[in-house]
Amino acid sequence: SACQIATAISDMEAAQSAMGPAFSFFSExxxxxxxxxxxxxxxxxxxxxxxxxxxxxxCPFPLALAK
Structure with missing residues (x-):
């Protein structure tokens, strides 16, 4: 859900539990x-x-929000 992605991209602990969706958000x-x-x-x-x-x-390629 949107709330789950929001948590995964704004909390390091949650990001570790939802690495796939969080990384996909930042990279895709x-x-x-x-x-x-x-x-x-x-x-x-x-x-x-x-x-x-x-x-x-x-990640070897740049992620926009990591700047």
Whole structure:
């Protein structure tokens, strides 16, 4: 659900439990839609960036929200 993805992309512990969906969000969803989702869900941008930066360490290509 949207709430589950929101939690997975904004909480490191949840991201570890939902690695596939969280990584897919950061790597397969357009940056514009990512930003829109984060904003619409009222997620803290610093927490989302922290999770994105974690996935960036595991990924050879750039993830938009890890910047």
């Amino acid at each position: 969803v357009s940056p514009e839609l990512q930003l829109s989702f984060v904003s619409d869900m009222g997620l803290p941008h610093d927490k989302v960036r922290q999770v994105a930066e974690h996935f960036q360490t595991l």
